[in-house]
Amino acid sequence: MEFGLFSNNRRPDRSLGEAWDRDIFEIVAADKLGFQEAWISEHQTPAELIISKAAAQTSRIRLGAGVRPLGYYHPLQIALEANAADQITHGRYMLGIGHGFHARQMEWRGRDPADTRAMVEASARLILKLWNSDGPVDYDGPYWTGKQMILQCPPVQKPHPPMAIACINTLGSVQLAGALNLIVLTGDFIPLARLKLFGDTLVAAQIAAGHNPSRKMIRSTRVIYVAENDKQAREDMRESYEATIKWEIENTPHHQVERIPPGGSLRDITYDYLVDTGNLFIGGPETVRKRVEHHFEASGGFGVMNFHAGRDYATPEKLARSMKLFMDEVAPKIRHLDPDAGAARAAAE
């Protein structure tokens, strides 16, 4: 298992410039500590702008767009910008793709939200074709056309940077990931049972498409915070996460439904409930180790455990300390977890 960040910027009390600087501070801290990758949301503007600034302050960590809404752009533009980002990061770029957050963001661009899913698949296939083609590409599709398209800027990584797709509710994106051999990105709110279903669906789709089946392609995300002990960790996060819950219930209630306690309502989703039930991985090193191990086993496994980041969950320095405690005291005990080990054993037998 490797470790990463899902930098999902939302810091409503700050200017965007300051908020992005704080996101980059977390990414720089993760880079120093040996995290493998960071995925950066495209909320207001292409993640590649932030990736470019983060690349200048980091040396090892891989930097991914998390994710580019493909319905907004011509696929040639996405591929070109991906290659440019791969150059500017010296081969550390990853292209995450997805549908976008609000249907109205498609409408703003004169697009029909009903076409989103089909556009994502068509664009992904065309981007891969552009990346894998030796010569100019002609395309005449329902959403875009292009004549003699070439990528004037080549990527560093060969044949091309890794591609990932955001998977939230339905299995369509997971099946596409399996068919095209993409990384599966999942958010912090994805329930355990759905993550397991995603894994099983991915492996089936990988096999059906003739790819090597591997759950290492799955990125799981959770809110993770480690302090010296459980009590300190719980109190460090209380104020900010209580505000987060309030915002999420008001703005993304559809993502919260599966967090509702049995027999309760949205109002019953409290900070202590989420910590106690392991929805949030908050505690001392031993508690967090148990949380991640359980999450890994019950979900069928995944390749990278991402910290949900880009939020003012605590001060930047406390969050950096949490990451360091995790890498010093938790990671060495769980890094050996291999989601494909069981399948490999079964195949050997």
Next chain:
Amino acid sequence: MRAMDKFAFTHMGRIHYLEAGSGPVLMLMHSNGASAHEYEFVVDQLAEKYRVIAWDMPGQGDSDNPPRFYSAHDYADSIVALMDALGVAKASVAGSSVGGSIAIALGARHAARMERVFIVEYPVRNEKVWSEGWARTEKMWTNTPQTMEIVGPRLRPGKTTAEFLERWNIDRNKAGAKNCLNAMWAMRLHDVESDLRTLSAPAMVIYGSKGPAVATKAVMAEKLPGAPQVVLDDCGHFPMIDDPQAFCAAIDKGFELKAQS
């Protein structure tokens, strides 16, 4: 005891500091154009009772330059960032001169994180006084290396050795004219009256009897009623250098003030 020389990684830049001892945390903040070295004559004694953390303020010593102009509140936020990076929940702070300005800002802006605040050799000045003396301030802080003739009279006789003067000028040169003058602007632009009104942590004010701040003792007493004011005999603007024993005794006395709950 030897202080450990370290860096902390904070969102306000990399901060260099010296650390020694264990016990209640005492953060030491130096005056302008200096560094943690300003406290080298008192660190060992203080470290017998406290976990001493003496920083190089942003832009000075070996800490990173601030990315923009830093106000007294920004410097105060930097101390809190350093505390968070080191896992320090609450601390007592002692700041001298511009460090005193930062100590006042901490007591007002981050009162919940402060156990006690020591304001050392901090002259309370209004804008008129700052403005009238600004030409002299500029001259003092933009000609960074200083001679024995300038430094010698500011300390007790015998304190300014050639070695001391070299250290003094190393620190002034590290900070440079721009950072030094900006630190003076931070003091000048600091709304001290407002911060003193809201400073709620237990506080002690320390002066050197021959320093420039003691002249404003009455003003400070009026603005910070209830805070003990201690005048150290035969000390100037740098009591931690002039009389380390007396300075440490004053700090010990201050620790008898009940910590903020």
